[in-house]
Amino acid sequence: xxxxxxxxxxxxxxxxxxxxRQAPARCMSTGGIPTDEEQATGLEKVxxxxxxxxxxxxxxxxxxGYAGSKMDPHLVPSITNKRIVGCVCEEDNTAVVWxxxxxxxxxxxxxxxxxxxxxxxxxxxxxxxxxxGCPVTFWWFYxxxxxxxxxxxxxxxQR
Amino acid sequence: MAHQAxxxxxVDPSPWPLTGAVAALLMTSGLAIWMHFHTMTLxxxxxxxxxxxxxxxxxxxxREGTFQGHHTPPVQKGLRYGMILFIxxxxxxxxxxxxxxxxxxxxxxxxxxxxxxxxxxxxxxxFEVPLLNTAVLLASGVTVTWAHHSIMEGLRKQAIxxxxxxxxxxxxxxxxxxxxxxxxxxxxxxxxxxxTFFVAxxxxxxxxIIGSTFLAVCLLRQVQYHFTSEHxxxxxxxxxxxxxxxxxxxxxxxxxxxxxx
Numbered sequence: 001x002x003x004x005x006x007x008x009x010x011x012x013x014x015x016x017x018x019x020x021r022q023a024p025a026r027c028m029s030t031g032g033i034p035t036d037e038e039q040a041t042g043l044e045k046v047x048x049x050x051x052x053x054x055x056x057x058x059x060x061x062x063x064x065g066y067a068g069s070k071m072d073p074h075l076v077p078s079i080t081n082k083r084i085v086g087c088v089c090e091e092d093n094t095a096v097v098w099x100x101x102x103x104x105x106x107x108x109x110x111x112x113x114x115x116x117x118x119x120x121x122x123x124x125x126x127x128x129x130x131x132x133g134c135p136v137t138f139w140w141f142y143x144x145x146x147x148x149x150x151x152x153x154x155x156x157x158q159r
Numbered sequence: 160m161a162h163q164a165x166x167x168x169x170v171d172p173s174p175w176p177l178t179g180a181v182a183a184l185l186m187t188s189g190l191a192i193w194m195h196f197h198t199m200t201l202x203x204x205x206x207x208x209x210x211x212x213x214x215x216x217x218x219x220x221x222r223e224g225t226f227q228g229h230h231t232p233p234v235q236k237g238l239r240y241g242m243i244l245f246i247x248x249x250x251x252x253x254x255x256x257x258x259x260x261x262x263x264x265x266x267x268x269x270x271x272x273x274x275x276x277x278x279x280x281x282x283x284x285x286f287e288v289p290l291l292n293t294a295v296l297l298a299s300g301v302t303v304t305w306a307h308h309s310i311m312e313g314l315r316k317q318a319i320x321x322x323x324x325x326x327x328x329x330x331x332x333x334x335x336x337x338x339x340x341x342x343x344x345x346x347x348x349x350x351x352x353x354x355t356f357f358v359a360x361x362x363x364x365x366x367x368i369i370g371s372t373f374l375a376v377c378l379l380r381q382v383q384y385h386f387t388s389e390h391x392x393x394x395x396x397x398x399x400x401x402x403x404x405x406x407x408x409x410x411x412x413x414x415x416x417x418x419x420x
Contacts, residue, residue, distance in 0.1 A: 032315025036389045042228020044390075047166055058166040060233060079164050140174050 068114035073106045075119045085109075085116050168229040175216035182208035217376075221393070225385045235392055242396045246403050249366070253407050256362065257414060260355040264419055271350065275419065280352050281344045282420040288339050289416045292332055296405045299328035303374070303398050310381070313388045322378045325401070329371035336364050356415060363407055370404045373397040 040048050050057050059077070066074045076083055081103040086096040089112035097111045106117040163169065182205050189202025224230035230238070264275045272278030283289060302325040309318035340357075347357040377394045380386060386394055 031313030031388075033310060033313040033318065034384060034387050035313070036387045039384075039387050040228060040390070041226070043166065044228040044231050047231050058164065058231075060166050141177070144174075144177065 068116075070106070070115055073115035073117040076101055076116055077119045077121060078103075079121065081118070081120055083118060087112065087114060087116075089114070166231040166233050168223065168231070168234045170223070173216070173219065175212050175219070178208055179212040179216070182206075182212055221380070221385070224393075225380075230390070230392070235390070238392055238396070242399060246399060249403065253359070253362070253410075256355070256359040257410065260359060260415060260419070263351045263355060271352075275352075277350055277352050280349065283339065283343065283416065285412070285416040285420055288335055289412055292335055293408065293412050295328050295332045295335070296408050299325045299332070300402060300405045302328065303401050307394065307398055310386055310391050310394060311388055315381075318381055319378065322374065322381060326371055326374050326378060329367060329374065329401075333364065333367055333371070336360070336367075359411060359415060363404070363411055366404050366407070370397070370401045373400055 036044075036048060047058060047060070064075070066072050068074050074085075076085060078101075082100050084098060085101045086098050087109040088096055089109065097109055099107070099110065101107055101116050101118050103118045103120050106115045108115055185201055185205030185208060187205075189199070189205050192201050193199050267273055267275045267277065276282050302321045306318050306321035306325060309315075309321055345353050345356070347353045374397050377386075377397045380393060
């Protein structure tokens with residue numbers, strides 16, 4: 001889709017021509033419509049900056065290809081000290097081999113023997129804060145249930 | 160873990176899907192109550208709840224995308240897929256009514272006089288108001304494309320003017336169709352001709368009103384600086400929907416107004 005092409009081309013353009021300012025000439029002062037550079041916020045802005053710098057902190061792009069040998073193991077980026085790896089040993093295999101990859105020495109896939117090494121890095125999230133809501137305590141749902149139950153019972157007992 | 164390690168949007172809990180479902184329940188049961196017991200209370204309640212749900216849900220989406228920055232590239236991609244799939248489902252909705260029209264008109268029964276248009280039906284002249292309506296919608300397609308290019312090129316004044324013009328053309332179409340409906344020599348009760356004509360054009364008219372409303376919301380957002388020259392998917396979705404409405408009209412015009420006359 002257009003957005004995927006936009007993603008890939010923006011990423012490549014950002015990583016290749018970092019010096020050449022290909023940023024659009026239009027902005028608030030010339031036309032009146034802001035650019036993403038001026039107005040993007042939150043996670044969108046973080047990702048925009050990362051794409052421009054050529055990094056991919058949210059794993060949006062295809063992972064880099066490695067040989068998987070002892071000398072050139074698959075490097076698995078992780079923000080914690082372990083991450084789940086799913087090895088598709090041969091192309092078109094439908095059975096994926098899943099295992100936890102721990103920090104430290106490289107581990108091998110129990111099926112095909114490919115080497116995987118955890119690349120534990122400390123994530124910098126900038127000033128973007130994510131608020132994760134807890135789904136258990138939204139009070140209005142309980143009130144709705146109560147009202148529904150009472151009115152339904154009243155309707156049934158009326159007959 | 161307070162921070163997410165992916166680019167997707169895990170939405171906060173929201174009551175609007177529930178209120179929307181309740182609204183659907185009240186509207187449908189209200190419709191049945193209206194038909195049998197002649198009281199519109201339940202249905203009206205459902206409609207009000209539906210309007211409130213739509214307003215608040217979409218307001219929340221605008222807050223999440225424009226003000227909080229949750230609409231990252233993968234999220235936007237998902238929204239695009241969503242809109243395309245929705246429009247596709249609407250295409251199939253209209254296909255049904257075209258099927259009904261062609262079923263009845265290609266092999267007219269003896270009850271109709273064995274001909275189409277059926278005996279006794281005076282059709283509308285396709286080269287009068289319907290042709291004007293076609294021109295109006297085609298022109299609105301041009302103006303909405305003009306609006307899109309204005310946004311992409313960062314031209315605020317032009318974007319606002321062309322978008323406003325598109326909406327005005329939409330209103331003009333609705334007004335003209337309203338006049339046609341009022342002056343038509345046949346009604347929805349006039350056999351299968353009336354049924355197919357008014358159901359197909361009627362649903363199309365409803366979609367024109369929906370599309371115009373969507374564009375009007377975009378105009379409001381554009382005036383308030385929500386859109387950037389690169390990221391303005393709300394507008395693109397409205398434009399896609401508007402082009403869809405235009406294409407449906409073209410098919411309606413060719414099939415029902417012109418061939419069917």
